[in-house]
Amino acid sequence: MYGLIGKMLTEPGQRDVVIDILLRGTEAMPGCRSYIVARDPSNENAIWITEAWDSAEQHRASLALPSVQQAIAQARPHITGFGERFETEPVGGHGI
Amino acid sequence: MYGLIGKMLTEPGQRDVVIDILLRGTEAMPGCRSYIVARDPSNENAIWITEAWDSAEQHRASLALPSVQQAIAQARPHITGFGERFETEPVGGHGI
Numbered sequence: 001m002y003g004l005i006g007k008m009l010t011e012p013g014q015r016d017v018v019i020d021i022l023l024r025g026t027e028a029m030p031g032c033r034s035y036i037v038a039r040d041p042s043n044e045n046a047i048w049i050t051e052a053w054d055s056a057e058q059h060r061a062s063l064a065l066p067s068v069q070q071a072i073a074q075a076r077p078h079i080t081g082f083g084e085r086f087e088t089e090p091v092g093g094h095g096i
Numbered sequence: 097m098y099g100l101i102g103k104m105l106t107e108p109g110q111r112d113v114v115i116d117i118l119l120r121g122t123e124a125m126p127g128c129r130s131y132i133v134a135r136d137p138s139n140e141n142a143i144w145i146t147e148a149w150d151s152a153e154q155h156r157a158s159l160a161l162p163s164v165q166q167a168i169a170q171a172r173p174h175i176t177g178f179g180e181r182f183e184t185e186p187v188g189g190h191g192i
Contacts, residue, residue: 003134005101005146023188034130034191036148038099038184048184050101050146052132052191084180088134088144092119095130095148095191 001033001090002056007040007083008047014078015045022049025071031058033096046083052090097129097186098152103136103179104143110174111141118145121167127154129192142179148186 010018022037029035031054040046053059062068090096106114118133125131127150136142149155158164186192 001134003132003144003146005144019187026190029190032190034132034189036099036130036146036186036189036192038097038148038186041183041185048099048101048182050099050132052134084182086144086180087137089137090132090134091115093130093132094122094125094128096132 001096002053002059003088003090004049004051004059005084005086005088006049007085008049008079009043009081009083010045010047011078011080012045015039015047018075018078019047021071021075022047025067025074028067029058029062029065031055032062033090045080052096097192098149098155099184099186100145100147100149100155101180101182101184102145103181104145104175105139105177105179106141106143107174107176108141111135111143114171114174115143117167117171118143121163121170124163125154125158125161127151128158129186141176148192
């Protein structure tokens with residue numbers, strides 16, 4: 001499996017707007033086992049996204065899906081940058 | 097919801113032993129929506145654990161479960177420390 005842990009930074013006051021866009025745009029992604037969007041309680045402009053995929057290829061392919069492309073286009077104006085980013089190799093557990 | 101992203105460090109050669117202990121000991125935890133164990137591809141002695149819970153209270157209560165207590169006791173001799181640790185507030189997504 002292929003995993004990603006990453007932090008996204010948004011314009012002040014726009015975090016929940018971006019979260020809504022992310023949740024709507026990522027509902028049906030082939031090969032996606034887990035995609036969890038979370039607020040950062042220590043930074044009101046930060047979002048944590050944790051992902052588990054069957055493969056890195058399927059993650060890469062998801063970026064070309066129309067729903068994901070649309071979400072990226074809608075969210076981009078509100079995104080100011082990115083923080084930590086870690087690639088992982090999920091092995092198992094609950095929820096994947 | 098309550099979330100945790102954390103890195104655990106293990107003795108050389110013991111990472112998969114600890115992963116097995118974690119996976120076996122965390123199968124049935126009330127209030128746990130997601131508990132994913134992953135290898136760190138950049139550090140052969142590191143494990144990433146990402147968790148989503150209904151509440152912080154249920155996460156805390158899980159530490160007292162016999163199965164979790166047993167896993168902690170079995171894994172502890174092989175754990176050398178912890179790396180990054182982030183608390184989150186999961187909002188939604190796939191797999192929770």
